[in-house]
Amino acid sequence: MSTTTTEKRPRTRKPTTTHSTLIIGAGFTGLGTAIKLREAGVEDVVILERADRVGGTWRDNTYPGAACDIPSLLYSFSFAKNPNWSRAYSPADEICAHIEDITDDFDLRRLIQFDTEVTALDYDRREGTWTASTAGGQQYRARTVVLASGPLSNASFPNMRGIETFEGKKILSAQWDHDYDLTGKNVAVIGTGATAVQIIPEVVKKAASVKVFQRTPGWVMPRVDVPTPKLAQAVFAKVPAVQQAARNALFLSHEVAATGLVWDTPVTTLIQHVGRAHLRLTVKDAWMRRQLTPEFRAGCKRMLMSSDYYPALQKDNCKLITWPIATIVPEGIRTADAIEHHVDAIIFATGYDVQLGGPPYPITGTAGRVLQEEWAGHAQAYKSASTHGYPNLFFTAGPNSGPGHNSLLVYVQGQIDYAVAGIKTILDKDLVSLDVRPDVQAKYNESMQKRLKRTTWMSGCTSWYLTKDGFNGAMYPGFATQYLRQMKNFRAEDYDMVSHGARRLWNVPAAQAV
Amino acid sequence: MGTTMDMEEMLQKIKDRQWALADIDWDAPGAELITDEMRPKLKAFMADLCWIENVGARGFAAMAKKAPNDTIAEIYRYFHAEEQRHANAELALLKRWGMLEDGEIPEPNVNIRLAIEWLDKYADNMSLSVLGTVIPMLEVALDGALLKFLLDEVDDPICHAVFEKINNDESRHIAVDFAVLDMLGHAKARKLAIEFVSGVASPGLIIGALMYIPLLNRVRNEVVDMGLQPERLYGAMGRFKKLGDRGEATHRVPLYQVLKWHAAMVIDPKHPYHLLANTMVTLSDHYPKFLLRPIPSWFKELTYEPVSSTVDKPGTRKDAA
Numbered sequence: 001m002s003t004t005t006t007e008k009r010p011r012t013r014k015p016t017t018t019h020s021t022l023i024i025g026a027g028f029t030g031l032g033t034a035i036k037l038r039e040a041g042v043e044d045v046v047i048l049e050r051a052d053r054v055g056g057t058w059r060d061n062t063y064p065g066a067a068c069d070i071p072s073l074l075y076s077f078s079f080a081k082n083p084n085w086s087r088a089y090s091p092a093d094e095i096c097a098h099i100e101d102i103t104d105d106f107d108l109r110r111l112i113q114f115d116t117e118v119t120a121l122d123y124d125r126r127e128g129t130w131t132a133s134t135a136g137g138q139q140y141r142a143r144t145v146v147l148a149s150g151p152l153s154n155a156s157f158p159n160m161r162g163i164e165t166f167e168g169k170k171i172l173s174a175q176w177d178h179d180y181d182l183t184g185k186n187v188a189v190i191g192t193g194a195t196a197v198q199i200i201p202e203v204v205k206k207a208a209s210v211k212v213f214q215r216t217p218g219w220v221m222p223r224v225d226v227p228t229p230k231l232a233q234a235v236f237a238k239v240p241a242v243q244q245a246a247r248n249a250l251f252l253s254h255e256v257a258a259t260g261l262v263w264d265t266p267v268t269t270l271i272q273h274v275g276r277a278h279l280r281l282t283v284k285d286a287w288m289r290r291q292l293t294p295e296f297r298a299g300c301k302r303m304l305m306s307s308d309y310y311p312a313l314q315k316d317n318c319k320l321i322t323w324p325i326a327t328i329v330p331e332g333i334r335t336a337d338a339i340e341h342h343v344d345a346i347i348f349a350t351g352y353d354v355q356l357g358g359p360p361y362p363i364t365g366t367a368g369r370v371l372q373e374e375w376a377g378h379a380q381a382y383k384s385a386s387t388h389g390y391p392n393l394f395f396t397a398g399p400n401s402g403p404g405h406n407s408l409l410v411y412v413q414g415q416i417d418y419a420v421a422g423i424k425t426i427l428d429k430d431l432v433s434l435d436v437r438p439d440v441q442a443k444y445n446e447s448m449q450k451r452l453k454r455t456t457w458m459s460g461c462t463s464w465y466l467t468k469d470g471f472n473g474a475m476y477p478g479f480a481t482q483y484l485r486q487m488k489n490f491r492a493e494d495y496d497m498v499s500h501g502a503r504r505l506w507n508v509p510a511a512q513a514v
Numbered sequence: 515m516g517t518t519m520d521m522e523e524m525l526q527k528i529k530d531r532q533w534a535l536a537d538i539d540w541d542a543p544g545a546e547l548i549t550d551e552m553r554p555k556l557k558a559f560m561a562d563l564c565w566i567e568n569v570g571a572r573g574f575a576a577m578a579k580k581a582p583n584d585t586i587a588e589i590y591r592y593f594h595a596e597e598q599r600h601a602n603a604e605l606a607l608l609k610r611w612g613m614l615e616d617g618e619i620p621e622p623n624v625n626i627r628l629a630i631e632w633l634d635k636y637a638d639n640m641s642l643s644v645l646g647t648v649i650p651m652l653e654v655a656l657d658g659a660l661l662k663f664l665l666d667e668v669d670d671p672i673c674h675a676v677f678e679k680i681n682n683d684e685s686r687h688i689a690v691d692f693a694v695l696d697m698l699g700h701a702k703a704r705k706l707a708i709e710f711v712s713g714v715a716s717p718g719l720i721i722g723a724l725m726y727i728p729l730l731n732r733v734r735n736e737v738v739d740m741g742l743q744p745e746r747l748y749g750a751m752g753r754f755k756k757l758g759d760r761g762e763a764t765h766r767v768p769l770y771q772v773l774k775w776h777a778a779m780v781i782d783p784k785h786p787y788h789l790l791a792n793t794m795v796t797l798s799d800h801y802p803k804f805l806l807r808p809i810p811s812w813f814k815e816l817t818y819e820p821v822s823s824t825v826d827k828p829g830t831r832k833d834a835a
């Protein structure tokens with residue numbers, strides 16, 4: 001899934017046309033952007049998708065138990081609602097089917113180039129265009145680009161001692177092998193994060209034995225996952241305003257949680273009390289409770305939402321192991337207490353190759369600057385959407401855009417609005433380039449870092465939100481309401497603009513001389 | 515030891531030096547070298563040794579929660595597991611020598627039981643300066659006296675191979691123990707005083723001392739019974755002082771001074787302290803069994819099996835109690 005160059009480099013085919021907008025990725029974000037762009041009158045849009053289907057992360061993550069951990073009513077776009085969610089927290093296949101439906105309902109399929117993996121993005125300063133090179137050799141050119149390839153789109157086996165020697169079946173949660181039957185097998189699960197707490201209850205139902213190898217326990221909140229009543233589905237379908245009202249209520253209740261999950265406050269302590277009570281009520285053994293008690297402030301790492309994880313760990317065929325893993329051996333896993341655990345399969349729920357330093361393909365902006373080099377230390381952008389030196393390019397899920405308490409899609413909707421406003425400005429004003437001013441960007445990031453200081457993410461734990469040196473370029477320190485307000489407000493004066501008209505005016509003599 | 519230890523380097527070394535029961539050929543010849551005369555005493559001693567390792571393991575588990583930084587916390591996580599590893603290896607030796615039935619785990623004596631109760635109740639609430647002083651004492655006693663003595667008495671080459679590995683681990687434990695103790699000594703005097711007063715005046719530590727004194731003397735009596743020169747144990751106690759005094763600031767940790775003073779009494783066989791301590795051993799023999807709380811589940815995780823193929827829940831195995 002990564003962007004390794006193939007041995008036989010296909011012949012490059014230069015683009016023949018310049019599109020208005022290129023969107024990279026046909027997941028929720030890419031498709032949502034296309035819908036909103038066309039609503040705004042931008043029709044010449046091309047979506048590049050590396051796979052052969054839409055769905056992004058919901059197409060790739062098909063592990064047993066995969067589901068959203070924010071209620072579906074809120075984990076969806078307000079402009080593309082689904083009245084038929086079967087449950088409060090919908091399973092992955094239902095979300096993926098919904099994304100397919102959106103694609104057809106909004107007639108987006110014809111915009112998508114499938115099996116087209118972007119390998120590089122280059123900016124042409126003179127023309128004010130971006131060229132996307134792809135693995136197949138075809139190049140695409142456009143005046144504007146929206147990066148919608150997702151921050152957690154790649155995953156790989158972790159670099160663990162002895163992993164290459166294991167002779168059993170290795171399963172990566174993000175690339176689940178459905179042909180391998182876990183029934184009656186002895187299985188190890190490495191990791192106890194958001195993915196693992198969804199996988200474990202399902203695997204325990206099938207496997208002969210499940211050993212769960214934990215490094216750091218997380219805060220687990222109960223998740224009340226009930227089927228949506230038929231009546232509610234009918235009402236949502238007939239009166240969309242009711243669904244919107246339910247969505248608003250959910251939005252507000254999540255906003256309240258920010259007072260404890262975003263900022264480190266007494267509410268954080270209250271949330272920890274709820275977590276401990278959940279543990280006390282569902283786990284019988286005192287030592288196991290101790291093993292499962294987190295040692296960091298709630299919210300510092302991603303919150304885990306599950307009501308069946310703790311019960312699953314206590315099933316007769318499941319065991320929680322907290323000894324450090326010494327090495328993986330051909331037959332299984334050796335722990336530091338000198339015991340070798342022989343298993344048929346190891347499930348790695350060890351997270352993603354988080355792209356804190358930009359997408360996995362090189363992006364070259366003005367004057368040959370490369371985004372990944374600039375972001376190698378600390379990623380920064382203006383309002384998470386624009387970065388100086390990369391004109392006409394809009395990020396989604398960009399630096400400091402992550403929510404710790406609310407639906408990612410609510411934030412994405414704000415990012416889409418912002419990108420559409422920027423793209424409309426470029427097209428309507430006939431701009432060569434729209435580049436955020438470096439001073440504006442610097443000031444914005446200074447305030448971000450200042451505001452981040454009091455957040456739970458900076459309360460002392462290590463997490464994938466932070467770089468190795470403890471810099472937080474991932475999360476947005478505020479309410480979703482604040483974030484949406486800033487994204488609604490596209491301020492042209494924050495950008496340096498060069499228009500085609502002005503350039504033609506100034507370049508007249510030169511052009512005549514040619 | 516006056517210079518600060520590179521904890522990152524130490525953690526890497528620990529990760530590189532892991533070993534497992536599966537590395538050892540438990541059926542290799544040599545088990546027959548254990549004489550029938552030795553058997554009952556050796557079994558009692560090994561059982562205590564194995565439980566003391568397990569008690570030490572629980573101590574490290576408590577310390578992992580108090581560690582001053584992530585690296586030391588990770589080191590303690592390993593040490594916790596390594597003490598468990600030692601206990602498992604010692605059980606495997608007992609099994610090799612035919613001293614355990616299938617599934618049998620030796621029974622902990624009453625002093626061990628009391629120590630476990632204490633650990634389970636109080637250890638997680640003790641400050642690092644208290645735990646960080648008591649644990650090195652336990653380890654030095656283990657490493658310096660008991661293990662070395664065992665090797666003098668037992669000729670089984672597998673036993674020697676196992677204890678060579680255990681000793682290598684223990685030397686890293688002791689090095690880190692004393693480096694941390696020295697680090698603690700660099701803390702502000704006020705902090706040390708507060709932690710000492712709150713720690714020592716706490717019922718937790720007073721009760722802890724009441725557990726520790728007879729436990730130490732029982733083991734002392736046991737090994738003396740087996741023919742250990744008490745000087746061996748005393749030598750180990752002296753080593754605690756020697757290693758501690760080498761640290762630049764260790765002497766500033768108040769509890770270190772208390773333990774040193776205590777060690778001096780233990781070393782002196784004529785000291786009236788032994789009257790008290792041995793009385794406590796006798797008294798503890800009469801400790802009413804019904805007052806003992808159920809054995810915590812972490813205590814039942816020990817195994818002599820090098821390989822685990824299915825889920826083996828505590829309690830499904832033959833209970834130790």
